[in-house]
Amino acid sequence: MMNPNSHGGLLPTLLAVFVLVHAAVASLHGVHHAHHVHHVQRSPNALEAKFEETKQLLEKRASYIKITGVTGTVQPRLEIRDLKKNADQWNLFLLGMQRFMAKPKSDPLSFYQVTGVHGRPFVAWNNFQPINQAGFCPHSQILFGSWHRPYLALYEQVWYQNVLEVIATFPTNQQQRWKNAAATLRMPYWDWAKVPPNGEASTPTSIRDKTVTVTTPSGQQTIDNPLYSYNFGTVPSEMGGLPWNNFPVTLRRPVANPTRSNNNELATVMNQRRINMRDRLYGIFSSGASWGDVSTSAIGVRTSQNGNNVDSFESIHDIVHTSIGGESGGNMYYLDISSFDPIFWLHHTNMDRLLALYQVISPNTYVTAGKINRPMAQWNAGEPKNSYTPLKPFTKDTAGNYFTSEDIRNTRVLGYVYPETNGNPTAASVRSAINSLYGPSAPSKKRHYSTGPFEGRPFRHGDQHTVLSVIANKYALDGSYVVDCFLGHSNSTKNMTSASYDSPDYVGSYGVLGMMKADRNSSNPVMTEGCLPLTTALQGKQISGELKSMSPQHIEAYLKDNLKCKVIGPGGAEIPAEQVPDLHFYVKSCPVTPASSPEELPTWGEFEVLPEVTKHWPKVGETYTYPKPAAPAVPASPESPSYGTPSVPHGTVPVAPPMGTSSPPANSVVPLYPTSTPESPFHHPSEEPGYCQQKITIKYVDEAGNFLYSEEK
Structure with missing residues (x-):
């Protein structure tokens, strides 16, 4: 036997700890895997080599980034206009952003590297080497909502460290003055759907101003606004090039001569689209669908649209991206470079907030089990995932253990809440906030709206809720595309540009967020679905006398003659809808039961398709049938937590019914977890390295440390 003292005192201890930990981990994971131990005689040289290998492994494990969010007391993230009311906190927010952006690109915690995790430059981060030439962000995947939560916490944590360095x-x-301000400071969010205060634009000037005045250690100074853009300096070759001839500064709705952002047009477009985006949020919150179904836009994840759910938070997220980036090709227009625009983080913090609100009103639902639908940096297509899947590359300790969706189910574990989830929120209190923020509230009589869209009115008994559903291939084009919708007798779509949507016939726009280079997989496209609500626009048409009533028969006849759509692709060119691969439309309507109190939301009846509206639209108005997954060669693994819909056999998911029908096709239940293949080596989520199913007890205390209550997740 070797003398352990020959290696000094520390390494044998590390080795012993490693052996004990390895044994414990093997024991814990024994519920999923069978372990066979073979006793092998090793020579001193072999033991020496094994010891060195173990030491290097331990050193590597100790180099992972521990993501905690901002530590200390749990504090609310505020809407950006509310944060600005506190001058000292606003000052620190900006100075922290400025310092964050100035960190060298070689620093793993620089703005460049942290934001680069989302998409390009497709390189390793936090000791994780990408297995595909792709970004880490799981858009149109079941983990879209939960994956971004530790990502935002990482960003907030690193930005806050820069704030402390500034102080x-x-x-x-x-x-001490600045420390007091920092004690309750968190990243703000931008609520682009709420009614802006004092008649302001829905996009605050604090995001659009090119410069800003701040208080620095040497007094007041005017600096470049860190919320306006990010400057790459020299664009790294690993980025693979940027739009506008590799322009090194992030752009919004860019124009040429000289190349610059058009933030005035951004403000105009967001104003014109706000009401329809508000209606979409209100429709989702009123749908009664599960959290997993409203979090992602992907068909094949949501499958049959979960009954009456017709939209998703991710789909609304897409139109915000495309509106900011613009058809002329700003950074937010392309998924893979969008995160470098600082507005991305204000937008995604709001998305996290919306998903947190939905968790309160739908507390017994969460991440839906499903499969990855396209190759990503950390996963291959076809791999099954669920709420215990490791959210790579985000580690919760320096040993390399990844967060799971279950770990961050409650935002408090990452040090923050939102105004609506602060304290002890209830479903009733959150529904009340949703009604106040996003419910239609305009007067129903004597409303003159010769310019701009109608604001909407509260629902009444006998009302119908009508939507234009859009089925789209997410990566059909090189870049994103937008569907503009108009409703009225005039020929509103002719020669209309994205900057002039001030017609009373303009309803809203539907965005499909793509990448700089399309992922054209014709045999397995990434299909998505969402909707544009038509109800508010129809109410306006009834008040103006154009529409006789809100009855289904009058609505269908009116829409058949007056609903118009146009597709705007990269560069701003109009594309005939039938030339966009896999693009389909249909209209459906349902009766509405108005809310019985301010703490309740309206409920939708059963949607019925109005086939006459779009049947004359070439190709795109034809009935679309969801693709049926191929049945695997072997049954699903019997060992798994209970996920998905309880009405179907364990380990299976229902296949969606054909469009316009309410019954699934014959043999519509297929196994959820198929057999492994070389391209997809895991046939059950638990087989992925790092998978860990656990229960977490969260204890809540007040600011004095007194116990309030606990919950088990």
């Missing part, structure tokens, strides 16, 4: 540069006698 240390102030004179000693001033630092």
Whole structure:
């Protein structure tokens, strides 16, 4: 036997700890895997080599980034206009952003590297080497909502460290003032759907101003606004090139001569699209669908649209992206480079907030089990995932253990809440906030709306809720595309540009967020579905006398003659809808039961397709049938938690019914977890390295540390 003292005191201890930990981990994971131990005689040289290998492994494990969010007391993330009301916190927010952006690109915690995790430059981060030339962001996947949560916490944590570094540069006698401001400071969000205060634009000037005045250790200074853009300096070759001839500064709705952002047009477009985006949020919150179904836009994940759910938060997220980036090709227009625009983080923090609100009103639902539908940096297509899947590359400790969706089910574990989830929120209190923020509230009589869209009115008994559903291939084009919708007798779509949607006939726009280079997999396209609500526009048409009533027969006849759509692709060119691969439309309507109190939401009846509206639209109005997954060669694994719909056999999912029908086709239940293949080596989520199913007890205390209550997840 070797003398352990010959290696010093520390390494044998590390080795012993490693052996014990390895044994414990093997024991814990024994519920999923069979382990066979073989006793092998090793020579001193072999033991020496094994010891060195173990030491290097331990050193590597100790180099992972521990993501905690901002530690200390749990504090609310505020809407950006509310944060600005606190001058000291706003000052620190901007200075922290400025310092964050100035960190060298070689730093793993620089703005460049942290934002680059989302998409390009498709390189390793946090010791994770991509297995595909792709980004880590799981758009149109079941983990879209939960994956972004630790990502935002990482961003917030690193930005906050920069805030603390800024405070240390102030004179000693001033630092306490700034420490007091930082104690409750968190990243803000931008609520692009709420009614802006005092008649302001829905896009705050604080995001659009090119410069800003701040208080620095040497007094007041005017600096480049860190919320306006990010400057790459020299664009790294690993980025693979940027739009606008590799322009090194992020752009929004860019124009040429000279190349620059058009933030005025951005403000106009967001104003014109706000009401329809508000209606979409209100429709989702009123749908009664599961959290997993409303979090992602992907067909094949949501399958049959979960009964009456017709939209998703991710789908609304897409139109915000495309509206900001613009058809002329700003950064937010392309999924793979969007995160470098600082507005991305304000937008995604709001998306996290919306998903957190939905968790409160639908507390017994969460991530839906499903399969990855396209190759990603951390996963291959076809791999099954669920709420215990490791959210790579985000580690919760320096040993390399990844967060799971279950770990971050409650935002408090990452140090933050939102105004609506602060304290002890209830479903009733959150529904009340949703009614206040996103419910239609305009007067129903004597409303003159010669310019701009009708604001909407509260629902009444006998009303119908009508939507234009859009089925789209997410990666059909090189870049994103937008469907603009108009409703009225005039020929509103002719020669209309994206900057002039001030007609009363304009309803809203539907965005499909793509990448700089299309992922054209014709045999397995990434199909998505969402909708544009038509109800508010129809109410306006009834008030103006164009529409006789809100009855289904009058609505269908009116829409057949007056509903118009146009597709705007990359570069701003109109594309005939039938030339966009896999693009389909249909209209459906349902009766509405108005809310009985301010703490309740309206409910939808059964949607019925109005086939006459789109049947004359070439190809795109034809009935679309969801693709049926091929049955695997072997049954699903019997060992798994209970996921998905309880009305079908364990390990299976229902196949969606054909469009316009309410019954699934024959033999519509197929196994959820197929056999493994070389391209997809896992046939059950638990087989992925790092998978860990666990229960977490969360204890809540007040600011004095007194126990309030606990819950088990």
